[in-house]
Amino acid sequence: xVEIAVMGYGVVGSGVVEVLTNHAENIAxxxxxxxxxxxxxxxxxxxxxPFESKFTNSFDKILNxxxxxxxVEVMGGxxxxxxxxxxxxxxxxxxxxxxxxxxxxxxxxxxxxAQKNNLNFLFEASVGGGIPIIRPISxxxxxxxxxxxxxxxxxxxxxxxxxxxxxxxxxxxxxxxxQKLGYAERNPxxxxxxxxxxxxxxxxxxxxxxxxxxxxxxxxxxxTKITLADVEYAAVWGGVVKLxxxxxxxxxxxxxxxxxxxxxxxxxxxxxxxxxxxxxMVRGDSTGDVVFYGKGxxxxxxxxxVVADVIDCVKHFKARKYLYWEDGSKDYVEDYLLNEVAMxxxxxxxxxxxxxxxxxxxxxxxxxxxxxxxxxGEIAFVTDVMREKEIVAKLAELEPLGVNVKNMIRIGDL
Amino acid sequence: xVEIAVMGYGVVGSGVVEVLTNHAENIAxxxxxxxxxxxxxxxxxxxxxPFESKFTNSFDKILNxxxxxxxVEVMGGxxxxxxxxxxxxxxxxxxxxxxxxxxxxxxxxxxxxAQKNNLNFLFEASVGGGIPIIRPISxxxxxxxxxxxxxxxxxxxxxxxxxxxxxxxxxxxxxxxxQKLGYAERNPxxxxxxxxxxxxxxxxxxxxxxxxxxxxxxxxxxxTKITLADVEYAAVWGGVVKLxxxxxxxxxxxxxxxxxxxxxxxxxxxxxxxxxxxxxMVRGDSTGDVVFYGKGxxxxxxxxxVVADVIDCVKHFKARKYLYWEDGSKDYVEDYLLNEVAMxxxxxxxxxxxxxxxxxxxxxxxxxxxxxxxxxGEIAFVTDVMREKEIVAKLAELEPLGVNVKNMIRIGDL
Numbered sequence: 036x037v038e039i040a041v042m043g044y045g046v047v048g049s050g051v052v053e054v055l056t057n058h059a060e061n062i063a064x065x066x067x068x069x070x071x072x073x074x075x076x077x078x079x080x081x082x083x084x085p086f087e088s089k090f091t092n093s094f095d096k097i098l099n100x101x102x103x104x105x106x107v108e109v110m111g112g113x114x115x116x117x118x119x120x121x122x123x124x125x126x127x128x129x130x131x132x133x134x135x136x137x138x139x140x141x142x143x144x145x146x147x148x149a150q151k152n153n154l155n156f157l158f159e160a161s162v163g164g165g166i167p168i169i170r171p172i173s174x175x176x177x178x179x180x181x182x183x184x185x186x187x188x189x190x191x192x193x194x195x196x197x198x199x200x201x202x203x204x205x206x207x208x209x210x211x212x213x214q215k216l217g218y219a220e221r222n223p224x225x226x227x228x229x230x231x232x233x234x235x236x237x238x239x240x241x242x243x244x245x246x247x248x249x250x251x252x253x254x255x256x257x258x259t260k261i262t263l264a265d266v267e268y269a270a271v272w273g274g275v276v277k278l279x280x281x282x283x284x285x286x287x288x289x290x291x292x293x294x295x296x297x298x299x300x301x302x303x304x305x306x307x308x309x310x311x312x313x314x315x316m317v318r319g320d321s322t323g324d325v326v327f328y329g330k331g332x333x334x335x336x337x338x339x340x341v342v343a344d345v346i347d348c349v350k351h352f353k354a355r356k357y358l359y360w361e362d363g364s365k366d367y368v369e370d371y372l373l374n375e376v377a378m379x380x381x382x383x384x385x386x387x388x389x390x391x392x393x394x395x396x397x398x399x400x401x402x403x404x405x406x407x408x409x410x411x412g413e414i415a416f417v418t419d420v421m422r423e424k425e426i427v428a429k430l431a432e433l434e435p436l437g438v439n440v441k442n443m444i445r446i447g448d449l
Numbered sequence: 450x451v452e453i454a455v456m457g458y459g460v461v462g463s464g465v466v467e468v469l470t471n472h473a474e475n476i477a478x479x480x481x482x483x484x485x486x487x488x489x490x491x492x493x494x495x496x497x498x499p500f501e502s503k504f505t506n507s508f509d510k511i512l513n514x515x516x517x518x519x520x521v522e523v524m525g526g527x528x529x530x531x532x533x534x535x536x537x538x539x540x541x542x543x544x545x546x547x548x549x550x551x552x553x554x555x556x557x558x559x560x561x562x563a564q565k566n567n568l569n570f571l572f573e574a575s576v577g578g579g580i581p582i583i584r585p586i587s588x589x590x591x592x593x594x595x596x597x598x599x600x601x602x603x604x605x606x607x608x609x610x611x612x613x614x615x616x617x618x619x620x621x622x623x624x625x626x627x628q629k630l631g632y633a634e635r636n637p638x639x640x641x642x643x644x645x646x647x648x649x650x651x652x653x654x655x656x657x658x659x660x661x662x663x664x665x666x667x668x669x670x671x672x673t674k675i676t677l678a679d680v681e682y683a684a685v686w687g688g689v690v691k692l693x694x695x696x697x698x699x700x701x702x703x704x705x706x707x708x709x710x711x712x713x714x715x716x717x718x719x720x721x722x723x724x725x726x727x728x729x730m731v732r733g734d735s736t737g738d739v740v741f742y743g744k745g746x747x748x749x750x751x752x753x754x755v756v757a758d759v760i761d762c763v764k765h766f767k768a769r770k771y772l773y774w775e776d777g778s779k780d781y782v783e784d785y786l787l788n789e790v791a792m793x794x795x796x797x798x799x800x801x802x803x804x805x806x807x808x809x810x811x812x813x814x815x816x817x818x819x820x821x822x823x824x825x826g827e828i829a830f831v832t833d834v835m836r837e838k839e840i841v842a843k844l845a846e847l848e849p850l851g852v853n854v855k856n857m858i859r860i861g862d863l
Contacts, residue, residue, distance in 0.1 A: 166736075167585040323747075
C-alpha cells in the first residue's frame with residue numbers, strides 16, 4: 036500500500052481522485068501496489084463528499100507525514116505551488132504535477148532537487164493533457180536527435196481559429212462562445228496571448244535538448260490580431276492559420292524557438308488538428324516525423340496522465356526515471372529577428388499598382404494574394420524566405436511609400 | 450558496460466547497429482551504461498564491414514556467453530526466431546524484437562517465460578515502426594479502460610490506396626510501383642492480403658485487453674479486390690478507402706476484431722494518414738481519442754524503436770517492465786458475422802430501377818450512390834447498420850432477382 040496526497044481539488048484534482056477510485060483494481064495491478072489517497076489539500080470544505088474524511092487545509096500535515104510517499108500537485112499557478120513542491124521534494128516525497136506554469140518556470144531547479152534526493156518529479160500532464168508526449172520524447176526517442184518539435188499546444192485558441200476558419204465567426208464572437216462553453220477562462224489572456232502554448236513549448240524544448248528554456252526567452256504572439264481577412268488569405272494561399280509553438284536546434288548550438296500564428300499548408304498533419312484538439316509533431320533524425328494527437332485539456336484526460344505518472348512513481352521508488360535537464364542561460368535562444376522565414380503581409384494602400392511596383396522592387400518579387408471581397412485599399416502578399424529583420428526593414432521602407440502594414444503572419448515550414 | 454547480441458543483419462539489424470553506433474554517447478547517458486555489441490548473428494559474411502570482428506554464424510556462441518545480457522532479434526519469421534528467442538529467455542537473457550509475426554503467434558508464451566525468469570521481453574518496434582505505441586498503451590494509458598483501437602497499420606497497402614485515390618492508378622499498377630520503390634516485397638501477400646496488419650492488431654489487442662488474440666482468430670481481408678470504382682464511390686459517399694485493423698471489447702466479454710478495407714469519413718483523423726504512413730487511434734475512457742502518427746516501417750525508424758527498448762532493458766535489469774498478457778482461448782473472439790455494421794455494396798443488374806425496387810424492399814431502404822461514368826449495369830448503395838450476417842442473407846435473396854454483388858466494403862465508424 037502506497038499513501039499519496041492530492042494538493043488541489045479543482046477540475047484536475049477531482050479528476051485524479053475519480054480516476055484513482057474508478058480504476059483502482061487495474062491501477063493496483065499495473066503499479067503492483069495498492070494506491071491510497073490519504074489527504075486531499077484544499078482550503079474549501081466538501082461536506083457530504085465520499086472523500087470528506089481525507090480533506091485537509093494544512094499543507095504541513097502532508098509534509099510532516101512520513102507515510103505520504105507521493106504528492107500530486109494540481110493546484111496550478113506558481114504560488115504556493117512552487118514552495119509546496121520544493122518542500123515536498125526536500126522532505127523525500129516524489130511529486131507528480133500537471134502545472135505547466137510551474138514546470139516552465141522552475142523545472143530545472145525542481146529536477147535538480149529531485150535528482151539529489153533520488154526522487155521522481157514527473158509532469159506528463161503538463162503538456163498535451165491526456166496525450167502521451169513527455170514520456171515518448173524522453174524514452175522512445177532516446178535513440179534520436181530531435182531535429183524539431185512543432186505543435187498546436189493550446190486547445191482554446193485552436194477552437195477559436197477553427198470556428199473562424201469554418202464558420203467565418205469573428206475573433207470576438209468566437210472567444211465569447213468559447214467562454215460560454217467553458218473552453219476559455221473569463222480572463223482569456225493566458226490562452227489567446229499565447230502564454231500557455233509558450234510554457235508548453237518551453238517544457239518540450241527543455242526536455243528534448245537538455246537545457247531549460249524560460250518563457251520570457253521565447254518570442255510569443257497570440258491570436259488576438261487575426262482577422263477573418265487573414266483566415267481567408269490563408270485559404271487562398273493553400274492552408275489554414277494555426278497557433279504554433281516551434282523549436283529547432285541550430286548549428287550554432289542556439290535554439291530557434293517561437294510561439295505565433297502561422298500559415299500551415301493544408302497537407303501538413305497539423306492542418307487537420309481542429310477544435311479543442313492538440314497535435315504535436317516530433318521530428319527525429321531516425322524516426323522521421325511522429326505526430327501525437329488528442330485532447331490537450333479536460334478533467335479526465337489530464338487526470339489520466341497524472342495517474343499514469345503516479346503509477347510510474349510507485350514502480351520506480353528505487354530506479355529513478357531518467358527525466359532531467361540542466362539550467363539554461365541568457366544566450367541560449369537566438370534572437371527571433373535573425374530567423375529565416377517567409378511572411379504573409381496584409382496592408383493598406385491608396386494605389387494598389389504603385390504599391391506592388393514598390394513592394395516588388397524592394398523585396399525583389401513577392402507572391403501576391405487576392406480574395407473575393409477585399410476591404411478598400413487592401414493588399415496582401417507573401418515574401419520569400421529571408422531573415423525576419425530584413426522583412427521588417429523592407430516593410431519600414433515601404434511605409435513612407437504609402438504601404439501601411441495591418442498584419443504579418445509567418446509561413447510555417449511544416 | 451552491457452554486452453548485447455544482434456541476431457540478423459538485414460535492413461532492421463543493420464539499422465540497429467547504426468543507431469547504437471551513431472548515438473552511442475546519448476544512449477549511454479540515457480541508459481546510464483555503455484552498450485556494447487558483442488556479436489552479430491548472420492549466416493552471411495560481411496568482409497570489410499567495420500563490425501567484421503563481431504559477426505558469427507553460431508547461435509550457440511551467443512546463447513552460451515554469460516556476458517551477453519540482452520539479445521536483439523531482428524531476423525523476422527517464426528523459424529528459427531521462436532526457438533532462438535525462447536532459448537535466450539530460458540538462459541536468462543532479456544530479448545528485444547521487432548518481429549511482429551513472432552509476437553502475434555507466440556507472445557503469451559514468451560512473456561510467460563520472461564516473467565518466470567524475471568526478464569524483459571520487449572517489442573515496441575513490432576507495431577508502428579518508429580511510432581511509440583506499445584509503451585504508451587501499456588504505461589500512459591494505464592489509468593484508462595481501452596474502449597477501442599483502430600489503425601492504419603500497414604504502410605505498403607496505405608501507399609497503394611493513396612495512389613489509387615489521388616492518381617486513379619489501378620491496384621495492379623500501384624502494386625508494381627510499390628515493388629519498384631521497395632515498399633512492397635516481390636511476394637506482396639503478407640501486406641496486400643492484410644496478414645501484416647492482422648498481426649499488429651493482434652499484438653495491440655492482446656496488450657490492451659490482457660489476453661492473447663491469435664491471427665487465425667481474426668477475420669482478415671486485404672485490398673486486392675478494391676477497384677477504382679470503389680475508390681470513386683468512397684469519395685461520393687464522403688470519404689476514402691483505408692485498410693483498417695480494429696478491435697473493441699464487447700459487453701459480453703468477447704472481442705470484436707477485424708482487418709478489412711473500410712470507408713472512412715473525410716473528417717476522421719485516420720482519413721488523412723496517407724502514403725506509407727501509419728496512424729493508430731486509441732480510444733480510452735478517460736483520455737478520449739489519442740492518435741499516433743508516423744512512419745510505420747523503414748530501417749532507421751524501426752531501429753530506433755528497437756534501441757529504445759534495449760535502453761529500457763538496461764535500465765530495468767532489476768525492476769521488470771510491466772508488459773504481460775495471458776494466453777487466449779477459442780471463444781474469446783466474436784464471430785464477425787454477428788458484428789453490427791453498415792455496408793457499401795457495388796453490384797450489377799440488367800434493370801436498375803427494378804433492382805433498387807427489390808433492394809429497397811428487402812433492406813427496408815438503402816442510400817444509393819452514383820458516380821459519373823458507371824460501368825454498364827453498375828449500381829451501388831450503402832445499407833443501414835445491421836448484423837453482417839443479415840446483410841449477407843439479404844444480398845443472397847437479391848441474387849436470384851438479378852442483383853449480382855461485385856464487392857462489399859464495410860463502413861468504418863471512425
